[in-house]
Amino acid sequence: MRTKIVLGLILVLAIFLRFWQLGANPPSLAWDEAAWGYNAYSLGLTAKDEFGRFLPLDYLESFGDFKPPAYAYLAILPVKIFGLNEFSVRFPSALFGVLTVLLTYFLVREIFYKSLLVNRCSLIASLLLAISPWHIMLSRAAFEANVATFFIVAGVTFFLASLRRRNWLLILSAVCFALSLQTFNTARIVVPLLALGLAIAFRKDLWQQKKLALASAILGMALLLPTIPFLFTPQAQLRFKEVNIFSNTEIVTMANQEMVNDNWAWWSKIIHNRRWGYFREYIRHYFDHFNPGFLFFRGDGNPKFSTQDVGELYLWEAPFLVMGILLLLRHRRGYWWIIPFWLLIGIIPAATARETPHALRIETTLPTWQIFTAIGVVAFWEFAQKQKKLINYVLQITGYGLLVISFFYFQHGYWRHYPKEYSGEWQYSYKPALEFVRAVEDRYEKIWFTENLGRPYIYTLFHLKVDPKIFQQTAIIEREALGFVRVKSFGKYHFFSSPEEIILFPKTLIIDRPNNLPAGGTLIQTFSLLNGQEELAAYEI
Numbered sequence: 262m263r264t265k266i267v268l269g270l271i272l273v274l275a276i277f278l279r280f281w282q283l284g285a286n287p288p289s290l291a292w293d294e295a296a297w298g299y300n301a302y303s304l305g306l307t308a309k310d311e312f313g314r315f316l317p318l319d320y321l322e323s324f325g326d327f328k329p330p331a332y333a334y335l336a337i338l339p340v341k342i343f344g345l346n347e348f349s350v351r352f353p354s355a356l357f358g359v360l361t362v363l364l365t366y367f368l369v370r371e372i373f374y375k376s377l378l379v380n381r382c383s384l385i386a387s388l389l390l391a392i393s394p395w396h397i398m399l400s401r402a403a404f405e406a407n408v409a410t411f412f413i414v415a416g417v418t419f420f421l422a423s424l425r426r427r428n429w430l431l432i433l434s435a436v437c438f439a440l441s442l443q444t445f446n447t448a449r450i451v452v453p454l455l456a457l458g459l460a461i462a463f464r465k466d467l468w469q470q471k472k473l474a475l476a477s478a479i480l481g482m483a484l485l486l487p488t489i490p491f492l493f494t495p496q497a498q499l500r501f502k503e504v505n506i507f508s509n510t511e512i513v514t515m516a517n518q519e520m521v522n523d524n525w526a527w528w529s530k531i532i533h534n535r536r537w538g539y540f541r542e543y544i545r546h547y548f549d550h551f552n553p554g555f556l557f558f559r560g561d562g563n564p565k566f567s568t569q570d571v572g573e574l575y576l577w578e579a580p581f582l583v584m585g586i587l588l589l590l591r592h593r594r595g596y597w598w599i600i601p602f603w604l605l606i607g608i609i610p611a612a613t614a615r616e617t618p619h620a621l622r623i624e625t626t627l628p629t630w631q632i633f634t635a636i637g638v639v640a641f642w643e644f645a646q647k648q649k650k651l652i653n654y655v656l657q658i659t660g661y662g663l664l665v666i667s668f669f670y671f672q673h674g675y676w677r678h679y680p681k682e683y684s685g686e687w688q689y690s691y692k693p694a695l696e697f698v699r700a701v702e703d704r705y706e707k708i709w710f711t712e713n714l715g716r717p718y719i720y721t722l723f724h725l726k727v728d729p730k731i732f733q734q735t736a737i738i739e740r741e742a743l744g745f746v747r748v749k750s751f752g753k754y755h756f757f758s759s760p761e762e763i764i765l766f767p768k769t770l771i772i773d774r775p776n777n778l779p780a781g782g783t784l785i786q787t788f789s790l791l792n793g794q795e796e797l798a799a800y801e802i
Contacts, residue, residue, distance in 0.1 A: 320491055383635075420459055462598075577667055708755070773797070
């Protein structure tokens, strides 16, 4: 009973931290969030995505990126219930974030089922994930990676539970793994490796229930059938080609120059081979994700994933993380190897990217960090209990104090400072600008919107709740050979990258950067970020 009460309190805390003011902080929508929301809106009304594809199961086309579609389908019901707004778009991520906290408790119990301390360890791991800066920030925005993490944790948990109980949970595990592949691109590398590792390690158990295992594998593959043909198309590889380190020609140039310096000696062709250069670059990017600055001090350099003054993990967790790793490797209880294996393969795809470390691309490693830390915390707790009362009290008060102080420091920064400091990173000025446009649009024949802040068309569709049929019928779209998309206009709305593209007519409204007054125009209103900086302005012709 006591365990259930504590777990219930942890879940209440997780719900509060993920749902409180969900539509207000982050202060606005990133363009990917707006795209998820509008696609869910379009699918709910017309059964077509924003570009008119009927019930797409292989991908959603978004700004030239081709994403797994699951998040848009998960957002349909919240958008139907709550309307097209920030809260409804972020609802699936917050919900599955809470459910991941719950599943972490059961995951730890399945992995360390033989340990006498499993109950305490599972509760602490869930608590650490519930208050994690990393998981909170990714749960409070419409990041499909956060949903994929839930499906991966569920897949592993159900897999282990099914082996011990020999029941239908194995089928549910296969479904969860398949759904993770339909949710986030990184999962398409991590999950097959993770599932293969589990299958090899537990091959004897699977053989003993081979009919159920075969049925689970067939069902999992069936769920992936709509996607498999797309994975072999150039569009599926577009995003990887755009961001991966292997397209960096500087490494080839440097390798060639070093061989020239060595007069093309045979040994120089070996030690300066470009493949060796790419390998070194990959290893460097891989270990970037263990950088203490990233983990404990600053977090990800992208403010969407970090407040910039708190790490992805709390600083106090560092010694317990190290202690937990050492203790796990020493005692090797239960299915201990799953945790380091999961962590190590979870970073493999992220290390191919040019931008590292990257909190979003390695979110699939959660909650392994929290499980390691929980092991260290439990060991510290046991150590403190064996000391004299005074020392025990000092150690416990110190531990609780560090936890509470660091937690409230992060919360204070996130609520008091973060929105004002980083509203520009979330394209905040689009919302007040489009609220103004909605109020005055009937006065104008043409409305021009600058692309200077990026992707204005999707914000226009989202905030004005444009009928998907109108967009699909009137949109003028440019598609480059590689798949990049630019929406030039729809209806009376036009989007420009430079003022020279604007065609001036009477009754024209222009939304542009401040101090870009067009010839013959009149400034009628400006739109500022939360820190007071003017970001956009409305001009009338």
